[in-house]
Amino acid sequence: MRVSRFQKKTTRPSQNGDDSIETTSPKVPLNPSGKVNRFAAQYSNQKPQRKFQNASSLTNPGYRGHYKQKDQNSPNNNPELNSKGNKPVLNSYQQYNEMKQKLKDQQKLGNANKLTMQRTATIPKKTDSRKRNLEKEKERIKIKIPEFITVSNLATIMHVPLNKIIKSMEDLGFENVRHNYILEKDNAILIADEFNFEAIVLNANTVEDIFSEPVKPGKLKPRPPVVTIMGHVDHGKTTILDYLRKSSVVEQEFGGITQHIGAFTAITPESKKQITFLDTPGHAAFLKMRERGAIVTDIVILVVAADDSVMPQTIEAIKHIKKTGVPLIVAINKCDKHGVNIDKVVGDLASHDIDVEDYGGETQTVRVSGKTGLNMDKLEEAIITLSEMLELQTEPDGVANEGWIIESKVEKGVGYVATVLVRRGTVKNGDILVAGNTYCKVRGLRDENGNSIKKAGPSSPAQVFGWKELPVGGEFVIQAKDERRARKAVSHRIAREKAIKQREEVEQINEQRSEEVKELARRNKIAEMKMAGLDTSALEKLEDESQCIQCNYIIKSDVFGSAEAIKESINGIGNEEVKANVILCETGALTQSDLELAKTLNAQIFCFNLAVPKEISLAADREGVAIKEHNVIYHLIEDVTTELTSKLKPKIETKVLGEVEVADVFTISTKTKKISIAGCKVTNGTIKRTSNVRVFRNDEQIYEGTLTSLKYVKEDIAEARKGNECGLAFDKWDKFEAGDKIQVYEDIEHTRYL
Ligand SMILES: Nc1nc2c(ncn2[C@@H]2O[C@H](COP(=O)(O)OP(=O)(O)OP(=O)(O)O)[C@@H](O)[C@H]2O)c(=O)[nH]1
Numbered sequence: 001m002r003v004s005r006f007q008k009k010t011t012r013p014s015q016n017g018d019d020s021i022e023t024t025s026p027k028v029p030l031n032p033s034g035k036v037n038r039f040a041a042q043y044s045n046q047k048p049q050r051k052f053q054n055a056s057s058l059t060n061p062g063y064r065g066h067y068k069q070k071d072q073n074s075p076n077n078n079p080e081l082n083s084k085g086n087k088p089v090l091n092s093y094q095q096y097n098e099m100k101q102k103l104k105d106q107q108k109l110g111n112a113n114k115l116t117m118q119r120t121a122t123i124p125k126k127t128d129s130r131k132r133n134l135e136k137e138k139e140r141i142k143i144k145i146p147e148f149i150t151v152s153n154l155a156t157i158m159h160v161p162l163n164k165i166i167k168s169m170e171d172l173g174f175e176n177v178r179h180n181y182i183l184e185k186d187n188a189i190l191i192a193d194e195f196n197f198e199a200i201v202l203n204a205n206t207v208e209d210i211f212s213e214p215v216k217p218g219k220l221k222p223r224p225p226v227v228t229i230m231g232h233v234d235h236g237k238t239t240i241l242d243y244l245r246k247s248s249v250v251e252q253e254f255g256g257i258t259q260h261i262g263a264f265t266a267i268t269p270e271s272k273k274q275i276t277f278l279d280t281p282g283h284a285a286f287l288k289m290r291e292r293g294a295i296v297t298d299i300v301i302l303v304v305a306a307d308d309s310v311m312p313q314t315i316e317a318i319k320h321i322k323k324t325g326v327p328l329i330v331a332i333n334k335c336d337k338h339g340v341n342i343d344k345v346v347g348d349l350a351s352h353d354i355d356v357e358d359y360g361g362e363t364q365t366v367r368v369s370g371k372t373g374l375n376m377d378k379l380e381e382a383i384i385t386l387s388e389m390l391e392l393q394t395e396p397d398g399v400a401n402e403g404w405i406i407e408s409k410v411e412k413g414v415g416y417v418a419t420v421l422v423r424r425g426t427v428k429n430g431d432i433l434v435a436g437n438t439y440c441k442v443r444g445l446r447d448e449n450g451n452s453i454k455k456a457g458p459s460s461p462a463q464v465f466g467w468k469e470l471p472v473g474g475e476f477v478i479q480a481k482d483e484r485r486a487r488k489a490v491s492h493r494i495a496r497e498k499a500i501k502q503r504e505e506v507e508q509i510n511e512q513r514s515e516e517v518k519e520l521a522r523r524n525k526i527a528e529m530k531m532a533g534l535d536t537s538a539l540e541k542l543e544d545e546s547q548c549i550q551c552n553y554i555i556k557s558d559v560f561g562s563a564e565a566i567k568e569s570i571n572g573i574g575n576e577e578v579k580a581n582v583i584l585c586e587t588g589a590l591t592q593s594d595l596e597l598a599k600t601l602n603a604q605i606f607c608f609n610l611a612v613p614k615e616i617s618l619a620a621d622r623e624g625v626a627i628k629e630h631n632v633i634y635h636l637i638e639d640v641t642t643e644l645t646s647k648l649k650p651k652i653e654t655k656v657l658g659e660v661e662v663a664d665v666f667t668i669s670t671k672t673k674k675i676s677i678a679g680c681k682v683t684n685g686t687i688k689r690t691s692n693v694r695v696f697r698n699d700e701q702i703y704e705g706t707l708t709s710l711k712y713v714k715e716d717i718a719e720a721r722k723g724n725e726c727g728l729a730f731d732k733w734d735k736f737e738a739g740d741k742i743q744v745y746e747d748i749e750h751t752r753y754l
Helices: 005-009 038-044 048-059 093-118 128-139 151-158 162-172 185-194 237-251 284-291 312-324 342-351 376-390 483-531 537-545 560-571 592-600 614-623 633-646
Strands: 141-145 148-150 182-184 197-201 226-231 263-267 274-278 299-305 328-333 364-367 402-411 415-424 432-435 438-446 461-467 476-480 549-557 578-587 603-608 627-630 651-669 674-688 692-697 700-712 719-721 725-730 741-750
Touching (some): 141 151, 141 185, 148 151, 151 162, 151 185, 162 185, 237 263, 237 274, 237 328, 263 461, 274 376, 299 312, 402 560, 415 432, 432 483, 549 592, 560 578, 578 633, 592 603, 651 725, 674 741, 692 725, 700 719
Parallel strands (some): 226 274, 299 328, 549 578, 603 627
Antiparallel strands (some): 148 182, 402 415, 692 700, 700 725
């Protein structure tokens, strides 16, 4: 068996399989020539040549990172244009600063010219531009970074999505950037500057945050694989996972009750090796990890049902697998069923660019049944074989522990509990761990069977007790030397986050204010135009379009992971007309204050896997607050979609029912007034007394409205058909003339869907 094509084509994040490798310590080991040695080169987690290139970029002041090299003598070497001809490509930070200064000077010059031109009209305040510059400086948030930092760590610090940073780096001339690309300080400062942050470089002892240690090659040992199962709905993912989980519980001598902790381990029946399965990979925590560029999965099992073959979500999964480059094994499930056509499945997979081993390719296919257990042992052994080929390694000890938060919840009598998937080191009682804005002195560890354990090594999931606050799923976990360092890191992170939030709020307020100004201007314009008797429909339409209905929701859930997953799923639903908006997303029981919030903001409450206390339910009835209970995320999302859909304006289809021509105009007198009547002939279809009508003269519409009377001679009639004559009077309009054409129509409403 060979390694999957996907794996061959793409560079694995690191040799030791540790995607979470973050920054190096400032003490990058140098060889006698002053260059980073091979060991340091591993920080970059790239192919050997690439590693060396990266490594040299760490020390060689003339060559920073992956900036494109340029021929300095070339007449085309214009530092203001890159290869695409639109953005600067810079060879050094110094060059970047020079260019910035040049732009500033040009700006100043431009301003000076403008001022000279304006001088005759107004006397400008000399301090204006200085003030503006000062204000701009004030907006910049200071962040403290170590001398070397990975792109993903910089993204986390600045609260900027990883892909935005990578995009900006590419615009600056960096090439082949990945999440674990190590930036040396000048480049980190430059990138931070792009996002309006002032990066201050500190050394290891003064930096307030905690970052990963460099890889220690001498301490690398093999580690178990971490596996995810993907596939189309109903193809048997859960059944396969349940089978593996149950069989692993039976293996346990003192097996307790299996708990859902987001991951579990299984020992293979033959080789007795450990595999860790992640059982909720669509979960918000995993989305967050992915957003940070961390690929926690080493191998993906793609489940395809033998009786259904490749379906839309199978194709989605294949796309995802190819994008991430994670090696793959195909499990053709439901092979216990009679009459299934396995050859068709294999053919379909091949036609979707999976190089199945059946056709001489490199991707293993295993025929299984999650229901009967058929070949499940073979599937597990296939995982082990592939993982051995991948040479997954990490340091089980001798480094600060690292991992990821998979799940978190509040447990009665225990407090905050989080499932940590250990990636590096071994977590034990008394260790100090930092995750996001909280830390913990480990008070206890539990495995997925509820058994108390003393330690959890690489690739193991463990429930960890002792957190000061509930950690958020998807956060990176790192060990601190002591509690003081952990507290310092957390308070530093909180302060940094607060500053970023404040800046975002200011930006939001400014945006809102400028929208308000625009809105006011539009309304004034409409009023002005109306007074002048002009047509304002286009402007009013714009106004209508700008009004988006927001449906507010409060999510309460038993575990943080579910609450976050629901929030992520719901917040994306809607369009420019109607949108779902989660205003609160929390774990724990529904309270009176939640009800009050729902009432104030006209929100609906969703309780996920939570019972609603009776008194709260009664209070909600009294207050008119809707509470809905769910325990399947999919149903909850459906519920929201249905509500949003009901708020969409229907699509109006206009159907022409008949055509009438005005032959003559005459006047009749009633007791109170004279009425103009259009004497008409129906040329097509039927006209009804209740019809909507449009009147055209020389193909131009001159009236749209309804009828007030439909007569035949003096008699009121309900309808007139083709060839009939009739007299029409219109609602508050009598400007018709002989020869006008009348179109009779009806509007048919069609429900729209999101
Ligand atoms: N005969 C047979 N039925 C199976 C097998 N695996 C799963 N099923 C059945 O297929 C149906 C769907 O199985 P699930 O495990 O819920 O599928 P899933 O992929 O997890 O579905 P979603 O969670 O909805 O995406 C259930 O009725 C299972 O009993 C199998 O190997 N053989």
